Each structure stands twice: as structure tokens, then as C-alpha cells.
Amino acid sequence: MWPAGASNSSALKVVHRHGPCSPLRSRGAAPSPVEILRRDRDRANSMLRRIAGASATNAARASNGVRMPAHWATATLGTNNYVVTVGLGTPARYFTVEFDTGSDLSWVQCKPCKDCYEQNDPLFDPAKSPTFSTVPCGARECRELHPQSQSCSPDNRCRFECAYADGSQTDGDLARDTLTLTPSDAIRGFVFGCGHQNSGFFGTEDGLIGLGRKSVSLSSQAAGRYGPGFSYCLPSLSSGTGYLALGGGAPANAQFTPMVPSRALPSLYFLRLTGIMVAGKAVKVPAASMLIDSGTQLTSLPDGTFAALWSAFARLMTGRYRRAPGLSFLDTCYNFTGHAALQVPSVALVFAGGATVNLDVSGVLVKLGSDEPNVACLAFTSSGDDTPTGILGNQQQKTFAVVYDVANQRVGFGAKGCA
DSSP states (O other), X not given: OOOEEEEEEEEEEEEETTSTTOTTTTSSOOOOHHHHHHHHHHHXXXXXXXXXXXXXXXXXXXXXOOOOOSOOOOSOTTOOOEEEEEEETTTTEEEEEEEETXXXXXXXXXXXXXXXXXXXXXXXXXXXOTTOEEOBTTSHHHHHHSSSSOOBOTTSBBEEEEEOTTSOEEEEEEEEEXXXXXXXXXXXXXXXXXXXXXXXXXXXXXXXXEOSSSTTSHHHHTHHHHOSEEEEEOOSSTTOEEEXXXXXXXXXXXXXXXXXXXXXXXXXXXXXXXXXXETTEEEOOOOEEEEEOSSOOSEEEOHHHHHHHHHHHHHHHTTTSEEEOOBTTBOOEEEOTTOSSOOOOOEEEEEGGGOEEEOOGGXXXXXXXXXXXXXXXXXXXEXXXXXXXXXXXXXXXXXXXXXXXXXXXXXEEETXXXX
């Protein structure tokens, strides 16, 4: 279902980065599902440490005047399973990039490049775009990117740097150019990072589109034209397609829950999980603050909450299917060999305000890949402690129209959003 509210919106096609529709498929062999899950676990752990560390720093700042870092980047790039294709410059050159609600600044690799990783498309060349310009240090965008200190080149160009938890980084000039969303729809003067020195584990994607809450994100820069909000739908199969839409309306069946503001990490989106249901019955769990993240695959729950879900789910699976070996962090696995039809207990997540997200089967079980084609595991992990914080991953968001209604500070979920 393409997003509603047609004229005041713009939509991009979303594909799985390793699926048959992905422009990135031609570049080398895709990592195995197990490798993807392990990297996703690293990202989730990094995000949880980021949340815990920022909360502790914020508390210290409140009591002792400690200053927060000027700019945070997402936890780990290259783990996001979904990409979009956008045009940059005049005439538009097209790039396949990750989109990430956990990041703000968008960036691509640019010529001249001192150190660049091998990407899918030719590097963006600013010299070939007459609409390109660098952002000077005194500009508002530079001050907002560096609220506590200026980062300038000797010739007064505003510099940017994004450092990631896995040691990857990109740095270069903050710049402006035309961003083309569709052949008839473009954002002039779009602010992004033009990376001249990039190193690390980026995969083959051409860069990143940030959808966080700061003013440099795509969603914030586009708000004047399309309204303050966006939505997406992630397909359940790697061969399927979804969408990323700026502006537009919400589907009629969307259920909304309030965004929970975070003083420590104001650019991220948090929700309040109040309950879980397994096979239609409520599982008693304490409330938790959940970061909703498009770039993390598996949902991570506080240890006690995960244990309660695991117990209810495993009890209903016992006797139906035999257990199978899994991974150290994903061990509730079953072998479905010989079963033509599966009877898997339903799982629903309940959020503040009563929004109930009845998960698609792809949000309940995740397959370990071609080496074990009949093995699937419960698609949730434990955060490792009982801190009331978790991550709502994209595995559980699949098939829903996920609506970020920034104007009304709420997030909505509409079932069968990609159909």
C-alpha cells in the first residue's frame, strides 16, 4: 500500500540490500544470515551502551555541569538490511544508501577522496554539479552540527565527522546540493556530508540517509515541504519491496503510541512498551523504554521481560517441534523438517495508549539461512540485564506501515502496510 495523502508527500522504493531487487547484489557475495545476525547483535549492544552511557552522562551533566559530545553517529553502519536509491547533484547522479532512524546527518563519499572504501556506484564528484556548495563555518547548519565548538578548515569550510562503534568513520565537508527523490520531486539546498576520508566496514552502499530528529536529518529538512513526519514499510521477504515516504497521511488502521522524549538522546525515537501477549494471553512484564530503530534487526528486551516471553513461547512450542541448536544470543530455535504447515504462537507487543502490534510470523521467527533451511529461532534477544531499556528492531516492524507523526509526537503501526 503506497502511503496515503498523496500530493503533499514523496515516496522512495525500499528493498532488502541482499535481495534480488537490490542494486548492491552485483558487488560480491552476500554475507550469510548468521553473519548478519552476529553483526546485528554487535550493533544492538553498541546502541544499548550508547543509551546507558548517554543517560549516565546526562545525569552527571545535570549535577556537575558535564558537557555532552557535540555529535553522535549511529552504532554500526553496514548492518542495516534496507536501502533506497536517491539522486544527488545537477544533473542527478544516483546512489544506493542505507536509511537509518538512528542517525541524523546524511552523507556520501566524494571526490577527491584521500581514503575511500569500494562502493557500488562511482563517487559523487562535486566539480560536476553546478548546484553544489560547501557550508561555511558561520552558517546555522554548521553551528547546529557543532553546538559546542566549531570545526573549520583553513578556508572556512564547515567540517563533519561521523565515528561509529566498530571503528569505522567518515569525515569531510558539510555541503549543500539538490537531492532528487523522484524524477519530478527534488529538495534544493539539501545539507549533507561530503566524505573525503572514509574507512571501516561499510559494505558496498554509497552512504547513508539520516532520519533522526535533529535539524540536519532528511526528515527535518523536508518538513517545510511535506510536513514534519515520515513513514516506511519493510517487506517480510528479501525479494519484496516496501517504501519510505516523506509526509503523507497514516493508514486508517494505524494504532498510535506517544513518543517518549529523551533528554540524554533527543535525536532518537523512544516508545514505552507496557505489555506482551503470547497466543492471545497477557504475559506479565514490567514497562520498558524502547528505542525504535530501522537499522537494528532483532528486538532486544530487558532480561526479565525476555525471560517471560521465552517461557510463554517455549511452553506452547514444546511437544510440537523439536529444539535445534542456535547461536549464543539466539538459542530458542526449532527444526521444522517434515511440517508442511506451521502452528506458531502469536506474539503481540502492547505500547502506551493501548497500541497493540500483532506481529507477522516474520516478526516472531527468524531463519538461520540456507545451511539450516528448516531451522528458525525466536526473533528476540535479551539485553543482558534488567535495565528497563530495549530496542524495537526492524524484524518486528516488517509488513507494518510505521508512521512517525512528529507533529503530534507519536508513532503509529498499520498492519499489512506493504500490501
